[in-house]
Amino acid sequence: MKIAVFPGDGIGTEVTREAVRVLEALPLPGLTLFEGDVGAAGYRRHGHPLPPETLAMAQSCDAILFGAVGDPSCDGLERHLRPEQAVLGLRAELGLFANLRPATTFAGLEGMSALKPEIASQIDMLIVRELNGDVYFGDKGMRTTADGRREGWDMMSYAEDEVRRIAHVGFRAAQGRKGRLTSVDKANVLETSQLWRDVMTETSTQYPDVTLDHLYVDNAAMQMVRAPGQFDVIVTGNLFGDILSDQASMCVGSIGLLASASMGERMTEYGTFGLYEPIHGSAPDIAGQGIANPMATILSAAMMLRHSFGREAEAARIERAVSHALKDGIYSSDLGGVLGTAAIGDAVLERL
Ligand code: NAI
Numbered sequence: 001m002k003i004a005v006f007p008g009d010g011i012g013t014e015v016t017r018e019a020v021r022v023l024e025a026l027p028l029p030g031l032t033l034f035e036g037d038v039g040a041a042g043y044r045r046h047g048h049p050l051p052p053e054t055l056a057m058a059q060s061c062d063a064i065l066f067g068a069v070g071d072p073s074c075d076g077l078e079r080h081l082r083p084e085q086a087v088l089g090l091r092a093e094l095g096l097f098a099n100l101r102p103a104t105t106f107a108g109l110e111g112m113s114a115l116k117p118e119i120a121s122q123i124d125m126l127i128v129r130e131l132n133g134d135v136y137f138g139d140k141g142m143r144t145t146a147d148g149r150r151e152g153w154d155m156m157s158y159a160e161d162e163v164r165r166i167a168h169v170g171f172r173a174a175q176g177r178k179g180r181l182t183s184v185d186k187a188n189v190l191e192t193s194q195l196w197r198d199v200m201t202e203t204s205t206q207y208p209d210v211t212l213d214h215l216y217v218d219n220a221a222m223q224m225v226r227a228p229g230q231f232d233v234i235v236t237g238n239l240f241g242d243i244l245s246d247q248a249s250m251c252v253g254s255i256g257l258l259a260s261a262s263m264g265e266r267m268t269e270y271g272t273f274g275l276y277e278p279i280h281g282s283a284p285d286i287a288g289q290g291i292a293n294p295m296a297t298i299l300s301a302a303m304m305l306r307h308s309f310g311r312e313a314e315a316a317r318i319e320r321a322v323s324h325a326l327k328d329g330i331y332s333s334d335l336g337g338v339l340g341t342a343a344i345g346d347a348v349l350e351r352l
């Protein structure tokens with residue numbers, strides 16, 4: 001089990017260290033960790049945020065555990081040398097087209113949500129966002145028309161195979177959960193969405209154990225705040241997913257608790273290759289103080305064991321340890337507590 005660990009910058013290095021301790025404490029025969037430089041750390045040591053040796057390491061491993069990139073000292077650099085290019089480069093080079101973002105309210109943390117506690121307590125959903133298509137990758141431009149008006153455009157397009165491959169990710173995820181898949185689109189207005197809806201419906205015949213329904217994105221945004229308990233798995237395109245997944249993350253509370261997976265089609269001898277990272281960034285405002293919450297990264301490592309290594313038992317063990325720690329009031333600064341990064345790691349390890 002070869003895992004590439006890319007801690008990156010700021011709190012990325014601090015939180016990744018704790019996730020590595022958790023992985024090393026589990027009975028995972030053949031576990032081998034390799035460490036590579038990305039982000040500002042990559043730029044400082046190798047002159048590039050995604051050095052060729054780092055990319056080669058990623059390609060030779062079965063999964064990537066990623067911390068965060070971003071460093072204010074790089075603000076003056078040209079765009080292609082900025083730390084953030086590391087994560088974009090890995091997504092592109094490794095064909096990671098499916099972004100999985102679970103949002104679950106942990107027991108005892110209902111009061112941290114932006115929603116009413118009794119509504120927040122119902123939340124247990126997974127957003128599956130398409131990551132390589134849509135309006136972000138279509139033809140785009142800006143021009144001035146003959147009569148002097150500026151005009152900008154971004155072409156939204158999806159090909160049916162792009163929709164089908166993310167549909168399968170959504171249906172399989174729903175099979176492993178409560179068997180409900182909600183496809184979010186804007187089929188009343190957009191042709192891309194009509195294609196999206198048709199392909200979702202066609203694909204559903206292969207998954208008779210999953211209930212598929214469709215929601216327009218505006219209604220989905222409203223429902224997520226009104227009654228988020230109705231959602232199990234949501235599958236949606238790049239643009240709608242970008243917005244809805246940020247909305248979902250704030251429905252459950254702290255940014256220091258939310259994990260993510262980015263996956264593609266590449267298979268290893270253990271499962272699907274993927275990149276696993278907390279949804280937060282490098283948090284320069286608290287970097288170096290040892291107070292960042294490592295739970296999002298620890299939970300990302302659990303997702304890695306589940307999705308890239310088929311190690312459901314160990315994944316669930318990590319998740320139970322984290323949720324017990326939270327029940328016991330093990331809180332870092334983002335949750336209004338005083339415990340530091342290493343102390344949180346210790347508390348999770350004890351419960352593991
Ligand atoms: P951020 O997520 O780094 O921080 C936002 C706020 O949340 C800060 O006040 C921070 O202290 C707090 N926070 C974040 N994670 C925390 C944790 N684990 N425990 C406790 N508090 C936590 O977002 P921001 O400030 O917008 O970006 C900082 C840098 O990170 C930028 O350079 C940005 O480009 C980069 N970034 C990188 C990402 C990645 O590597 N995938 C994702 C998001 C941002």
Ligand code: MG
Binds near residue numbers: 243246
């Ligand atoms: Mg976003």
